Amino acid sequence: xxxxxxxxxxxxxxxxxxxxxxxxxxxxxxxxxxxxxxxxxxxxxxxxxxxxxxxxxxxxxxxxxxxxxxxxxxxxxxxxxxxxxxxxxxxxxxxxxxxxxxxxxxxxxxx
Amino acid sequence: xxxxxxxxxxxxxxxxxxxxxxxxxxxxxxxxxxxxxxxxxxxxxxxxxxxxxxxxxxxxxxxxxxxxxxxxxxxxxxxxxxxxxxxxxxxxxxxxxxxxxxxxxxxxxxxxxxx
Numbered sequence: 756x757x758x759x760x761x762x763x764x765x766x767x768x769x770x771x772x773x774x775x776x777x778x779x780x781x782x783x784x785x786x787x788x789x790x791x792x793x794x795x796x797x798x799x800x801x802x803x804x805x806x807x808x809x810x811x812x813x814x815x816x817x818x819x820x821x822x823x824x825x826x827x828x829x830x831x832x833x834x835x836x837x838x839x840x841x842x843x844x845x846x847x848x849x850x851x852x853x854x855x856x857x858x859x860x861x862x863x864x865x866x
Numbered sequence: 867x868x869x870x871x872x873x874x875x876x877x878x879x880x881x882x883x884x885x886x887x888x889x890x891x892x893x894x895x896x897x898x899x900x901x902x903x904x905x906x907x908x909x910x911x912x913x914x915x916x917x918x919x920x921x922x923x924x925x926x927x928x929x930x931x932x933x934x935x936x937x938x939x940x941x942x943x944x945x946x947x948x949x950x951x952x953x954x955x956x957x958x959x960x961x962x963x964x965x966x967x968x969x970x971x972x973x974x975x976x977x978x979x980x981x
Contacts, residue, residue, distance in 0.1 A: 789969075798957060798972035799909070842909070853899060853922060854970060858908035 756781050759857040761843050767863045772833045776860045778843030779825045787846035788819055790828050792839045793859065799842055802828075833864045870973035872958050878979045884946040887976045889958030890939055899970060900933055900943050901957045909957070915941065948980045 788805035843857035959970040
């Protein structure tokens with residue numbers, strides 16, 4: 756089983772739609788969780804951290820469910836510029852600084 | 867700040883040749899990571915350094931791969947000899963302890979094609 760699993764998509768949604776991605780992780784000792792965004796042929800960039808209580812940044816909401824070992828990302832009022840691959844990222848070891856990346860979920864927002 | 871700088875951006879080489887990829891982390895960052903990305907396997911951690919010391923190289927695929935960090939501002943990833951299955955985008959990333967745990971800043975990547 757992969758350490759971090761995501762539905763690869765693609766998710767094709769119209770502008771203005773609300774879309775949600777889920778991600779599951781296998782190591783219950785994981786401590787830090789993030790969503791990164793990667794545009795085509797570009798490097799990954801941090802979108803937002805995911806906190807236990809859930810957190811929001813503008814149109815983006817991230818939530819963590821430790822009991823079920825999944826995290827989610829909700830995007831409201833989708834824009835064309837949201838089209839990208841969204842990577843679920845987990846720190847899987849105590850004291851270990853390296854991050855484990857999911858394979859990503861591709862989002863295509865259509866006009 | 868110029869960000870993480872990688873070179874070359876693109877490299878095409880023939881099987882058996884030596885390949886050296888270079889990375890300059892963000893000044894002051896104390897962690898440096900090398901990742902490889904392919905369509906089949908996604909982003910995989912190869913090795914990471916803390917204060918120029920290799921901490922975890924368990925992701926290095928085999929002895930053909932080696933990485934060094936001779937000082938705080940420079941790291942290399944070397945493949946010798948290269949094989950077609952090494953074709954991938956190689957990303958270098960850096961981070962700073964305490965500046966938001968595990969927030970990585972990536973370079974633009976080095977796209978390697980081995981013929």
